[in-house]
Amino acid sequence: MNEKHDFASDLRTYLVGFALAALLSAVPFAAVALHRPRAQVLWLLIGCGLVQLLVHFRCFLHIDLSEQKRDDLQLILFSVMIVVLMVGGTLWIMGNAHRHMM
Amino acid sequence: MSRHPGLNLAHADEKAHAEAEPLLFGFWVFLMSDLVLFALLFATYATMMGVTAGGPGPKQLFELGPAAIETAALLCSSLAYGMATLVMKYERGRVWLLFWLGAALLLGLVFLCFEIDDFVGMFAKGGGIGRSGQLSAFFALVGTHGLHVTFGCLWIVVMMIQVLVFGAERRDNKTERERLLADRVQTRILRLGLFWHFLDIVWIGIFSVVYLQGLTA
Incomplete structure (x- = not known):
């Protein structure tokens, strides 16, 4: 077992998850701050929210198939x-x- | 390939690993019962939306800036806790483990400070718990999450003390009993990690359903 390689790949999982989660949170916040139309914001909230949910389960809670x-x-x-x-x-x-x- | 990435497979023995699995699965059962609790609080909030009884509504009470800071603090805290589990798994030293646990704790406290400030501001604007159905549902939902974070912070403090007293590294410990204690501290830190990351997932729902939905025009 290559410990260095494992450490790097585990670290990458967390960092990729963090970057995706930050992006998926920032987009709806920006949409509200920029006063986008309500219907557009609501769809964005549903879409980003569900994807972020999956990102958290996969990258932080390590649930996979x-x-x-x-x-x-x-x-x-x-x-x-x-x-x-x-x-x-x-x-x-x-x-x-x-x-x-x- | 380890079943639970936080668990130290490289050094731990099979027995410790086998003992950890039902503990972690049991904790998942608890988390899912907590999920049902939060889901019903969300449902209550959804049915109470717009029931302001002539009192102030979301647009008067909520503020985007603090909500964004709380979101960032909780997400960074989740990452810091992730780093703590990595440091523990690869045994990079007790100092680093305590550093990342401390960072997660600090960011959790930042979240709580901003949330309490939010609540105080809402009370000042006449948006108390008993003002309307929507506000009761709001404080039930967001307050329950805040209480979870508070107890999570307390739990992090307890784990930091346990790491200081018992250690979380098998290679530091010579006797069987010391190794057993280190293993137990490790699985406790893993369970707290599940709890902490789970609270961040609940917060996704809160900032989407409560804050952003409430503030959008």
């Missing part, structure tokens, strides 16, 4: 499914109630 990480990945995906059901259901029901009450 390898077999060693399969347990962690399945746990995360199941939790995400629960979250989508609960948050989506809440927004659906409350949005519906809101429309009917107005």
Whole structure:
């Protein structure tokens, strides 16, 4: 095992993750600071936010598609499914109630 | 190829590695339950958007500058913690490990200072916790994250003390018991790392959904 090489590649993972995360945070902040149209900002927020989420999981939390990480990945995906059901259901029901009450 | 990159495979024995895996998986289970908690606070905030009861709204209360500084501080803190795990994995010395843990701690405290300043400013503008449904939901969500960061900072302090007392390097330790303690300190630092990086992920949601969405025209 080449320890020097491993150190460099681990370091690169963190630095690439940091650079991507900084960029993906800066873009929506800049869009708001420059008073871009609301619809444009919202799409930018969704896009950058989701990509940044993946960057953090991959580069900082070291979750990937390898077999060693399969347990962690399945746990995360199941939790995400629960979250989508609960948050989506809440927004659906409350949005519906809101429309009917107005 | 190590399962958990922070763990010191080059020097650690198989037994220590096998013991660490269920500990880290168990911590992931805890983190995911925390994720559900935050997700429901986000859902509550989303349903409360616009429920200002005649009080001040996001455009009067939120400020872009401090939110950007908080985002940068937390992201840099995450990177500093990443450096700490690397230094630990490749045994680059106790001083460097303490340096990077200290850097992560300091940046976490910078985040907290700006956040508290934000909250005080909001109170001064009449945006207290009980003013409206939206503000209650805001303080529940952002306050819970802030509390997590506070306890994270406390936990970093505890780990720095453990590193000072027990060490986190196997090669420093001669006896079986000392090696065992060093292994335990290592897996604790790894679990705190998962917690710390996870809080940064939650913050992505907060600055997107709460601050930027609230401030956009």
